Amino acid sequence: MKKIPLLLMGCGGVGRQLLHHIVSCRPLHSKQGIRLRVVGVCDSNSLVLASDVSTKELDDASLMEVCRIKSSGSSLHSLSNFGDCQVFSGQEVVKKAIDIADRFGKSTGLAFVDCSASSKTVEVLNQVADLGCCVVLANKKPLTASLEAYDKLVSHPRRIRHESTVGAGLPVIASLNRMISCGDPIHCIIGSLSGTFGYVMSELENGKPFSKVVNAAKSLGYTEPDPRDDLSGMDVARKGLILARLLGHRLSLENIKIESLYPLEMAPNVLPVEDFLVNGLPLLDKDIQDRITKASSKGKVLRYVCLIENNRCEVGIQELEKDSPLGRLRGSDNLLEIYSRCYREQPLVIQGAGAGNDTTAAGVLADILDFQDLFS
Ligand SMILES: NC(=O)C1=CN([C@@H]2O[C@H](COP(=O)(O)OP(=O)(O)OC[C@H]3O[C@@H](n4cnc5c(N)ncnc54)[C@H](OP(=O)(O)O)[C@@H]3O)[C@@H](O)[C@H]2O)C=CC1
Numbered sequence: 001m002k003k004i005p006l007l008l009m010g011c012g013g014v015g016r017q018l019l020h021h022i023v024s025c026r027p028l029h030s031k032q033g034i035r036l037r038v039v040g041v042c043d044s045n046s047l048v049l050a051s052d053v054s055t056k057e058l059d060d061a062s063l064m065e066v067c068r069i070k071s072s073g074s075s076l077h078s079l080s081n082f083g084d085c086q087v088f089s090g091q092e093v094v095k096k097a098i099d100i101a102d103r104f105g106k107s108t109g110l111a112f113v114d115c116s117a118s119s120k121t122v123e124v125l126n127q128v129a130d131l132g133c134c135v136v137l138a139n140k141k142p143l144t145a146s147l148e149a150y151d152k153l154v155s156h157p158r159r160i161r162h163e164s165t166v167g168a169g170l171p172v173i174a175s176l177n178r179m180i181s182c183g184d185p186i187h188c189i190i191g192s193l194s195g196t197f198g199y200v201m202s203e204l205e206n207g208k209p210f211s212k213v214v215n216a217a218k219s220l221g222y223t224e225p226d227p228r229d230d231l232s233g234m235d236v237a238r239k240g241l242i243l244a245r246l247l248g249h250r251l252s253l254e255n256i257k258i259e260s261l262y263p264l265e266m267a268p269n270v271l272p273v274e275d276f277l278v279n280g281l282p283l284l285d286k287d288i289q290d291r292i293t294k295a296s297s298k299g300k301v302l303r304y305v306c307l308i309e310n311n312r313c314e315v316g317i318q319e320l321e322k323d324s325p326l327g328r329l330r331g332s333d334n335l336l337e338i339y340s341r342c343y344r345e346q347p348l349v350i351q352g353a354g355a356g357n358d359t360t361a362a363g364v365l366a367d368i369l370d371f372q373d374l375f376s
């Protein structure tokens with residue numbers, strides 16, 4: 001049986017769903033001769049580890065207890081007295097994680113999985129990659145930090161995967177990598193890359209108020225932990241930047257023109273997230289509904305569009321024909337049109353669910369399994 005040891009950073013909606021997928025896929029993986037050994041899981045402040053990571057793993061009962069504890073809003077620290085595991089907190093977390101990466105990097109290898117939404121993980125990811133570990137990200141922030149950090153992170157191309165960072169489980173990065181590696185130059189990508197905006201826009205077209213549909217998108221697991229990351233356009237800009245960098249454009253977030261749906265006085269440094277969700281959002285209802293009605297009177301719909309072309313990337317709202325490919329999108333679906341030499345007149349089109357814990361975690365799991373040939 002091929003064993004893949006795994007350490008998971010981030011145990012929110014996506015991280016917990018990943019653990020559920022790992023447990024429910026046991027019979028399938030067993031038929032394929034693969035065993036995913038989860039040796040540790042951490043949240044923002046604690047790390048829970050198998051008692052002896054070299055020989056033991058967090059068993060399925062422990063993984064489900066981790067999920068239960070995190071769903072209830074508690075810290076992993078509360079697992080201190082649970083079963084046969086060790087818990088580390090505070091500064092010890094990163095130290096211990098690197099220690100494990102060092103040990104496994106020199107022996108069997110380790111899949112180090114970032115399902116956090118933190119910008120602070122980039123350093124630890126770079127260190128574990130240097131130590132020989134495989135890195136999988138659902139988190140877009142490390143890939144959209146400085147160009148220097150990005151270059152370092154992608155400098156081990158056979159040991160890094162981040163399919164779920166754009167289009168959740170959709171095969172976007174894999175398709176682009178195939179085109180790039182066979183010398184098919186990509187001239188332009190146009191897309192609707194936000195499950196949140198997709199869902200919000202189509203629910204607004206059904207006459208529902210903006211404030212209600214943003215809260216619903218959050219409950220459905222489509223939004224970022226703070227939905228302003230979506231509504232500011234920043235989440236789409238990050239995805240655009242990840243694609244642009246993959247195509248070789250030397251861009252950073254500051255180079256991207258981004259349109260925000262809320263004013264500066266509702267920004268995270270001014271208004272706590274709960275305040276924004278309860279009191280801020282209703283103040284935006286009328287303005288957004290007016291924009292939808294105006295577009296509709298011309299037979300058009302609003303879509304939040306990402307355009308990458310000529311070494312530039314821009315993201316913002318566009319009025320599009322109802323009957324255009326992007327105009328026809330419903331719900332949390334994403335759609336990308338990719339134009340290249342081979343797909344010059346008719347673009348390569350990738351469409352499907354572009355957000356949600358299930359599809360995102362499935363994409364992360366597929367990325368982990370993609371490394372199987374590197375493990376024995
Ligand atoms: N939902 C979706 O459709 C998609 C999500 N993604 C990405 O997946 C990631 C996870 O999203 P989601 O699960 O919704 O987010 P959540 O906010 O639900 O969970 C984030 C988790 O990360 C933990 N965390 C925060 N900082 C750190 C840190 N420095 N080290 C380790 N863990 C940390 C949090 O800990 P604590 O519990 O202590 O706060 C929490 O457990 C995000 O980056 C998101 O952009 C990507 C594609 C689609």
Ligand SMILES: N[C@@H](CC=O)C(=O)O
Nearest residue numbers: 194195196222223224
């Ligand atoms: N918040 C994102 C989740 C996936 O990246 C979105 O709405 O698309």
